[in-house]
Amino acid sequence: MSRRRLLLGAAGVTGVALAAAAVALGSSPDEVPPPVAAGSTPPPSPATTRSREPESAPVPVPVAVHQPIKTLGEYVKASGKPAFPSDAIALTIDDGPHPVWTPKILKLLDRLQIPALFCMIGNQVLGHEDVAKLVTGDGHQLANHTWSHPLHLGGKPSNVTQNEIRKAQSKIHKTTGQTPTLFRSPGGDWSPRLLKDIAKAGLLPLDWSNDPRDWERPGVPAIKQRMLSARPGQILLCHDGGGDRSQTYAALSAVLPVLKARGLQFVAL
Template sequence: MSRRRLIGAGLATVATGLLARDAVALRRAPATMATEPPPALRPPPAKPSPSPSPSPSLAPLSRPVYTLKEFRQVVPGPDFPPNAVALTIDDGPHPAWTPEVLRLLERYHVPATFCLIGNQILGHEAVARSVVAAGHHVANHTWSHPAQLSTMAPEHVQQELDRAQEKIYDSTGHTPTIFRAPGGTCSPAVFGAAAKRGMIPVNWDRDPRDWTKPGTSAITNKLLAATAGDILLCHDGGGDRSQTCAALRTVIPALQARGLQFVLLGAQP
């Protein structure tokens, strides 16, 4: 046999051996190897939408809601208990005071509505999520809390509400249906922007002005004057809220002892 024929025969033998080895390996390989695409070809996991789920637009109101009775007049649902009051907490989330308020509410089994500022959520997304995880509701309190919101151009008002709405949804998974204007001041542009996003403007009728830090006794006395049907206002952001927390430690059990029941505003979507 010539040298060329010997080399050809040797190569054929090697090729036959390699094919046989690969066939055995394929028979022994897990079934997923034949059906699962390589990592580079697998589709990426689905990501949640960063935009809030759309809420149906509403007819704009001409004034905010101040009491539970007024709230039920514009938001259909079962009547609130005759002994009901609602606690609203503004200006958070705050990394120290929001958890303190949450612990206090948990102790007394009190639900509340937290009116969140969009840019205060930045860096505190976990705190915002903890509000919802504890069973409370979240409301839109604008993106940057502009005191002059009622005098701003309509497009700027809409931006303040929309940016906050998107950030709240992106951080908590919930789309607010309640809007709280800074200082409670509204305008046709504010009412229109809120209605466009399916939100009811809600104010309050029991304000201890705790954000001014008037002293624990002053805050306590204002809140203890609450009666059935009231919407109470307190704050967990914007500064030192130790006076607010101290007052609530007295006020909540005292109002409960008088037979008042704390309720949530609306339904969390």
């Protein structure tokens, strides 16, 4: 059993808020875990039962926030979770799962013992269920990145955004057993109305503070240079889906060991 699996085994959320969110968005009862009686501990998801840590106090239900989360400090404040170490940093990976690049990145992360948050697109999980299960099987966490990755999501009507959120949430949970608590808008496009819809779904809006723009494929040196500027408390953005991610993979292979050697501690969200 890897050290990362032990680290991430206790991840989970309160079932009451998630079930209420499902009702608000029109989901059927089997799309999310069943509600839990007040004061009781929610049952673990299949992903978390692979390697469980000793029982700990329930994590507070996330509260609605009015700005997307860009740093670990903002995440702690919004989620109510314990503070991270002062040298902590988080890696997030968007647009998968991808049948080629996701497994390659997973092997790299396993070798380096680095946890990551994979922001998955619902219609990418569709047809790549085995790859999505590899991610949670390795102990990583998942975020909702919409069903179809529509651009300019912040300007779309609520019925569109709620459907994008609900369909992705249902597919991710049914495939992996893990229920995301974080939502990332495609391209970091936000609006007050979208933030309200996210809160209604029981999710927290997640952004980033270090963007190497690897999705543009600017070349490995450019991606490396931007990632090497990372500082404690930041949330890094990279991609495993959306096309050829050979530049991203090469940059991660070079940069992640350097960041670890600097004393940065990668943490799970």
